[in-house]
Amino acid sequence: MSSSAVQLPTAATRRHLSDRQAKTVHKLTEAAVVELIEVGYPALTVRTVAKRAGVAPATAYTYFGSKEHLVAEVFWRRFEAQEVPPTDRRRSPAARATDVLLGFALVVADETEVAAAVTVAMLADDPEVRELRSRIGLLLHQRLSEALGDDASAAAISTLELAISGALLQVGTGHLAYGAIPDLLAQVSALVLKDPR
Structure with a gap:
């Protein structure tokens, strides 16, 4: 398959994000990394990540329905952001x-x-x-x-x-x-x- 045949989705997982929403999602993914390092995956919840990020839990859940989704998003963002020589x-x-x-x-x-x-x-x-x-x-x-x-x-x-x-x-x-x-x-x-x- 040629690379031109591959179509990458460009929209956010749930919807297009405004600048403010994108900043909130960024804060949540960054807080998730800190939370993982400090407490590990079993203890991580969307609620504890929201608290660390200074975001209301209800707001966090509008972006991430589960901790699995949040952690997968962390990986996706890092992989996508890699500089490819x-x-x-x-x-x-x-x-x-x-x-x-x-x-x-x-x-x-x-x-x-x-x-x-x-x-x-x-x-x-x-x-x-x-x-x-x-x-x-x-x-x-x-x-x-x-x-x-x-x-x-x-x-x-x-x-x-x-x-x-x-x-x-x-x-x-x-x-x-x-x-x-x-x-x-x-x-x-x-x-x-x-x-x-």
């Missing part, structure tokens, strides 16, 4: 793919509590989380497609997407350390893209 076609397709996959995998790697929360939240059966998963998947697909261009088939890109999802799930379940991800993704990219390394 220009593609260097002199580098091998596997190296370019690894860069994109690492950008995705390491979004919250330095924040243990946030990373653990994201793993749980992203698996929630919540319509708002499903929408965010879709956006995140489309953006990852777009970035891989742009980095690889004609150097990878649609099947290879899908395989890389499955590999990164599986790696992050293994991290979330404690079967893989974040520190092992860079080498693992480099190996998977080389294998999928037939790069002898």
